[in-house]
Amino acid sequence: MGRSRGRGRWISGTRYGIALLVACGCALVASAAPEYAVLQGKSLEIHFPASERAVCETLLRDGEKALSLYTRYLKQQPVREPIRVFLYATAAEYEKAEAARTGGIFKTNLAFTYARDAEVHMVFQPRLDRAPGTGPGMLEALFMHEIAHAVQYRFFPSYDEFPDWLSEGVAEMFSERAVGGGKHCAERVPWFADLVYDVLDAVDTGRFVPLEKLLTEGLVDPDPGVRQIKYGESWALCRFLDDPANGDPKQFRQFVLDVAHMPRGAPLVKQARERFLATWPDLVDLERRLIFYLRKIAKKALPWQIVLREMRTLPDGGFVCESFPRNSALVLHRGEPLGPLARIEAEVVLDPAGSSGAQADVIFAYRRGDGFYKVAYGFNEQTGFVSLLRFDGRSWKTLANVRIDKGAIEPGRPHALLVDVDISRVVARLNGRTVLRHSLTDRSYGAGRWGVGCYDGRVRVRSAKGTSF
Known part of the structure; x- marks a missing residue:
């Protein structure tokens, strides 16, 4: 039997209960x-x-x-x-x-x-x-x-x-x-x-x-x-x-x-x-x-932990977050958990390495075994979009989805992503403009870790910070 590198970051399947979208x-x-x-x-x-x-x-x-x-x-x-x-x-x-x-x-x-x-x-x-x-x-x-x-x-x-x-x-x-x-x-x-x-x-x-x-x-x-x-x-x-x-x-x-x-x-x-x-x-x-x-x-060490797929540093202090095709990547900050009133700010550059578009994710309320929320910004073959999704540890649920001008989130230039969250609502902004508001009627949001990620491609994260109030 040959030896193998069996690391959960790159084998297909799940790691700590995070379900992959496609094997x-x-x-x-x-x-x-x-x-x-x-x-x-x-x-x-x-x-x-x-x-x-x-x-x-x-x-x-x-x-x-x-x-x-x-x-x-x-x-x-x-x-x-x-x-x-x-x-x-x-x-x-x-x-x-x-x-x-x-x-x-x-x-x-x-x-x-x-x-x-x-x-x-x-x-x-x-x-x-x-x-x-x-x-x-x-x-x-x-x-x-x-x-x-x-x-x-x-x-x-x-x-x-x-x-x-x-x-x-x-x-x-x-x-x-x-x-x-x-x-x-x-x-x-x-x-x-x-x-x-x-x-x-x-x-x-x-x-x-x-x-x-x-x-x-x-x-x-x-x-x-x-x-x-x-x-x-x-x-x-x-x-x-x-x-x-x-x-x-x-x-x-x-x-x-x-x-x-x-x-x-x-x-x-x-x-x-x-x-x-x-x-x-x-x-x-x-x-x-x-x-x-x-x-x-x-x-x-750097205060970031890879949960899914890949992270590589950049000379300017930023990093690249990268996924397998039609798969997610996720990295979490190692600092104190945020919430229940918090703001996450990230400056990212989308890279359309995927087959149909590009997507950057802002993660919040991550708790091992309980899942997390994410605000996804990106574009596909038809349109630009901003979505709010909830992963409960087993499956995904789309809570809100807003179409935006595809040109508003074009690849190759920096985009300022901002997410404000509290116990009852999420507000997402793109380049200073509010693009999504959603009430958390199930009251499931609480304190948790935060991070960034992407789907089917890569993003260059020029800066990212989270603040609790």
């Missing part, structure tokens, strides 16, 4: 077969959609550096034959390749590394025609994670039998370091900061997985939220033990090598646990120190 496997099918090209490096060979050459040239350059970093850490010689990576333009192409190798085990992951030949197969995520000038995100992190799996398949015959926490944790630790140019980058790259937030949220809500369980259990879980927490904890534990600020990293690096050289067919999970406890016997104290370490990282 990724259906949404990414293209009408015409794309052309593919190949880039050849010393240690990597990338097969990619020809339209994405510039992005993939960067992946090749940085991937070569990453493999050099990985091999030095693992005390191995460079790979003799290049590792092959296949980046598919559509989910349908990926699913065909995956089915032929693992029979659907990794269908919804949209990325996996095949054990038999150490080849990487993944969808170009979250979509083609990548927005220029943005920082690293899902694509780079996932690419570096998967080639970390691939190179260890090349080196270690027993790699597929590693404890899940170790194989996934080290791969993600390697990925963060590669994306950060050899340094930690969770403080400035939202994809990795999200791992910190996932674990700390689990601590605060009583869902943290004790290290004793993490060392012996697999990461697969029917609850995608639990799976997300386990992945985050695996990365956090490896990063913590490898950080010189927390002790001698040589101990952890030797532990990794000791497990790597255990013979194939041995009870690796049991032996790795025994070897771990021989070095770090006090798991309760280790948990305490690990949580303190993550809280320090969180204080320096």
Whole structure:
């Protein structure tokens, strides 16, 4: 069985009860077969959609550096034959390749590394025609994670039998370091900061997985939220033990090598646990120190948490929020909840990357398990619109929908979005003009987190702030 990156932000389905509008496997099918090209490096060979050459040239350059970093850490010689990576333009192409190798085990992951030949197969995520000038995100992190799996398949015959926490944790630790140019980058790259937030949220809500369980259990879980927490904890534990600020990293690096050289067919999970406890016997104290370490990282990280899909930073301090085709993206601010009387202001630039238009979302009253409200601004093939919608944790309900001049929210220029909310009403303004008023007769609105998002495309968020009164 091949290792896979099973992150809830990019697998189809749900995460923490947020229902997706269309499953990724259906949404990414293209009408015409794309052309593919190949880039050849010393240690990597990338097969990619020809339209994405510039992005993939960067992946090749940085991937070569990453493999050099990985091999030095693992005390191995460079790979003799290049590792092959296949980046598919559509989910349908990926699913065909995956089915032929693992029979659907990794269908919804949209990325996996095949054990038999150490080849990487993944969808170009979250979509083609990548927005220029943005920082690293899902694509780079996932690419570096998967080639970390691939190179260890090349080196270690027993790699597929590693404890899940170790194989996934080290791969993600390697990925963060590669994306950060050899340094930690969770403080400035939202994809990795999200791992910190996932674990700390689990601590605060009583869902943290004790290290004793993490060392012996697999990461697969029917609850995608639990799976997300386990992945985050695996990365956090490896990063913590490898950080010189927390002790001698040589101990952890030797532990990794000791497990790597255990013979194939041995009870690796049991032996790795025994070897771990021989070095770090006090798991309760280790948990305490690990949580303190993550809280320090969180204080320096960007105050945004990805709930669905993708967020990448911009040089001017803004960010891009991006979704899969015909899917939603959602990022929430980590500050105090707003309400019940609040104002949310955002300046966004719409990018019509979708098939029929563009849409920016302002999110409010988000409460885990209870859903949220959103005001959607955008345009489609027929008209411009402003809509108020409510998600109750299971399904969407449109509370109000107002048509506006399509030219009023044209792409490519900034638009000022403003939402005023209180216990009984919502008022939405676009570029200073009131475009929607709606009474909340069900009185379901209350305090909650706020954020921004988009549907079937991307938005550049130049600024966003929320204020309670």
